[in-house]
Amino acid sequence: MSAVPGERGASPALVAAGVLLAVASGAGAWALHRVFVLTAHGQAVDEAALVGARTRLWRLEDGANAVLDTVSAVAVLAALAVVAVVALAQRRLRLALAAVVLVAGSLATTQVAKHLLLTRPDLDVTYALANSLPSGHTTFAGAVSAAALLVAPVRLRPLVAVVGAAYTSAIGVGTLAAGWHRPSDAVAAMLVVLAWGALLAPLAGGRPTAGAGSSGRAVAVVVLVGGAAVGVGGGLAGLAATWVRVPPEPQGRLEQLVAGAGGALGVGGAACAALLVLLLLQRAADAAADRVVPAGGRGAGAARAGGGPAAAGGTVTAPQPTAGPGPPG
Structure with missing residues (x-):
């Protein structure tokens, strides 16, 4: 499948930046995980939130x-199909592959990390439950939003980024409200998505805009x-206030409000920050494509500016006046 005319390959500088951002x-x-899962105080703060x-x-x-409950295996397959179709409709096979790998890679990383690589020790703080970091639901929401941003037409990207951040924030905060995940689980999920997005967005290449x-x-x-800014700032403020008060678990209405609001704001702030970074990374790839002048573009432009045809050697030849009849008598 051919690429869209004007599509450019990956910029080495952007690829390097993406790798550093992923790391x-x-x-x-x-x-x-080290702070909020492997330490007793971190577990207490996360549980308080x-x-x-x-x-x-x-x-x-x-x-x-x-x-x-709408997040299921069917939803995952549907999301993969939609982002692939949108990219292929633009005749961009490389972009379709990048979007599919972003979603599948993010979800696979979360499941492998949560169930095989990371553990949650019983530190006599909370119930001895299986490790829940990163959050699979938040990973799904963030990965689908990032993939949609990747394949969206240039003019729709800003809207997709904002809607994606709102959707991911709603899912992440929803896992807190339902008691399915702690704030660190949702924030870690967004970091997983950001890592995959940072790797794949530059490789997908830019488009002249x-x-x-x-x-x-x-x-x-x-x-x-x-x-x-509001989310991360509020999250850090809530974290700092809760950190100095636990254990035990906050009992007062104000303490619970600070801990809960801090966790929810932190999750929303992480979603906004991740989509913002990916939006800017794509814009940088497009800017690199904008700076590239297509082969022959200068000669064609010069010919049009000169008002006449360009000779084979690149010299514009002006039309010569024809000889007319002399003056009478």
Whole structure:
């Protein structure tokens, strides 16, 4: 299947940046496990955020369960089919493969890490449950949103990024409200998605945009930056306040509110930050394509500017006036 004219290969600098970002994301997920799963104090803080979120968001539990129940094997297959079809409709086979690998790779990484690589020791803080980091539901939402961003036409990318961040935030916070996951599980899931997206977005290559979507992109960046700043800032503030108060588990209404809101804000902030980074990474790939002048473009432009045909050697030859009849008498 042929590529769309003007599609460019991967920029080595962007590929290197993507690899570094993927490594940093993996290190971040590992650090979350080390702090919030392998230490007693971290488990207590994470559990306090979960209890606070469930206590304050209990009215949303039925709705959260209904939304979370839509994530299934059928939903995964449907998402893979949709992103592949959208990419193939644009005659971009490489993009279709990247989108499918992003979703499948993210989900596989989460399942392998959660069930085979990572463990949750019983530190006499919470019930001895199987490890739940990273969250599979949040991984699904984030991976589908990232894949949709990858295959979306240039003009629709800003909207897809904002909607994807909102959807992923809703799923991540929903896992807290339903009591399925702790905040660290959802944030780690977004780091898994970011790692795969950072690797694959540059490899998918950029498309010349000619300024398409510039105004919408600016609005989307403002929205995502605001969401990431409020979410991450609020999450860190809630984490700091809860860290110094546990154990025991926060009992007062205010303490529960701070812990729960901090966890929920952190999850939303992570979703906004991940989609923002992937949006900017794709824009950088497009900018690299915009800077490349197609072969022969300069000669053709010069000929048009000169108003005459270009000679074989590249010199514009102006039309010569023809001899007319002399003046009378």
